[in-house]
Amino acid sequence: KHKIILDCDPGVDDAVALMLALGAPESIELVGVTTVAGNVSIDDVTRNARGLLALAGRTDIPVYQGCSRPLMKATGPRASVHGEGGLGNVRLDPTAVPLGDKHAVDFIIETVMANPGEITLCPIGPMTNVALAMVKEPRLAENLREIVFMGGAAFSPGNSTPAAEFNFYVDPHAAQIMVSSGAKLTMFGLDVTRNVTADQSWYAQLEAMRGEIPPTMARMMQVYAKGDPCMHDPCVIAWLIDSSLFSGVDAYVEVDHSAGISFGRSLAYMTEKHRAGRDINCKIITQADSVAVFDLIAQRLGSL
Numbered sequence: 001k002h003k004i005i006l007d008c009d010p011g012v013d014d015a016v017a018l019m020l021a022l023g024a025p026e027s028i029e030l031v032g033v034t035t036v037a038g039n040v041s042i043d044d045v046t047r048n049a050r051g052l053l054a055l056a057g058r059t060d061i062p063v064y065q066g067c068s069r070p071l072m073k074a075t076g077p078r079a080s081v082h083g084e085g086g087l088g089n090v091r092l093d094p095t096a097v098p099l100g101d102k103h104a105v106d107f108i109i110e111t112v113m114a115n116p117g118e119i120t121l122c123p124i125g126p127m128t129n130v131a132l133a134m135v136k137e138p139r140l141a142e143n144l145r146e147i148v149f150m151g152g153a154a155f156s157p158g159n160s161t162p163a164a165e166f167n168f169y170v171d172p173h174a175a176q177i178m179v180s181s182g183a184k185l186t187m188f189g190l191d192v193t194r195n196v197t198a199d200q201s202w203y204a205q206l207e208a209m210r211g212e213i214p215p216t217m218a219r220m221m222q223v224y225a226k227g228d229p230c231m232h233d234p235c236v237i238a239w240l241i242d243s244s245l246f247s248g249v250d251a252y253v254e255v256d257h258s259a260g261i262s263f264g265r266s267l268a269y270m271t272e273k274h275r276a277g278r279d280i281n282c283k284i285i286t287q288a289d290s291v292a293v294f295d296l297i298a299q300r301l302g303s304l
């Protein structure tokens with residue numbers, strides 16, 4: 001079983017990832033949700049995270065607000081595909097879930113240090129909170145169980161620029177701090193998530209399901225799918241539930257954070273020659289059984 005902190009910027013696919021985690025209590029204990037500016041502003045992502053937990057009736061799970069901007073830039077770019085407010089134009093009432101009274105970075109540090117070797121960190125937005133936590137507490141990486149993240153594109157083009165995937169592009173310096181931290185890393189970049197795309201029949205299936213959650217999620221996803229049909233972030237959670245749905249390769253990964261056309265690009269050193277003594281630091285997931293991933297999502301959203 002995985003004890004996770006979901007560090008997110010909901011965002012429609014983040015919302016699906018959160019619901020999927022809630023729908024898998026046998027595999028995942030969600031100890032807290034932390035928010036980071038990314039797809040939309042910090043106020044919007046925090047309101048959305050609280051609203052989603054409220055929708056699921058999980059007022060027991062705390063939400064902590066994190067960084068409102070990347071490390072080195074005054075503001076980050078936003079991802080318009082998530083619609084007005086970030087949840088595909090769906091508005092949720094956050095009031096049932098109070099906002100935690102400390103910063104996300106401090107919640108991450110305190111939780112990890114109080115549970116050495118037990119916490120899996122799941123960043124599915126820009127890595128700003130993760131990097132700041134690592135800078136503030138240098139022992140953080142060695143006290144984590146692992147980091148399973150959505151970000152980067154090692155073997156395929158980016159989505160923000162030809163070189164860079166959105167989460168890495170928003171805060172490449174933070175991404176580089178994370179990948180060079182020494183923590184055990186599993187990467188879900190566009191190499192794999194781009195292949196996890198839904199079709200209309202799948203949305204129709206969700207819409208026809210009973211309960212409030214599946215049809216609400218289907219409405220969000222249909223708005224989002226007009227700009228981006230990929231379920232990026234839920235792959236991270238699906239892996240924790242059933243890693244046999246995926247496969248990948250081992251590499252040394254680093255992130256280009258120098259100004260230029262490759263700003264935010266993730267680079268994979270695959271051969272010993274290229275690694276030249278550098279240790280493998282990451283498993284890069286490259287393949288998914290996307291039909292099975294969608295079945296899993298539908299089944300688990302339906303259980304909520």
Ligand code: BDR
Binds near residue numbers: 159
């Ligand atoms: C990533 O960018 C965001 O728009 C999604 O939520 C996902 O985390 C995909 O590049």
Ligand code: CA
Binds near residue numbers: 008039
């Ligand atoms: Ca995200």
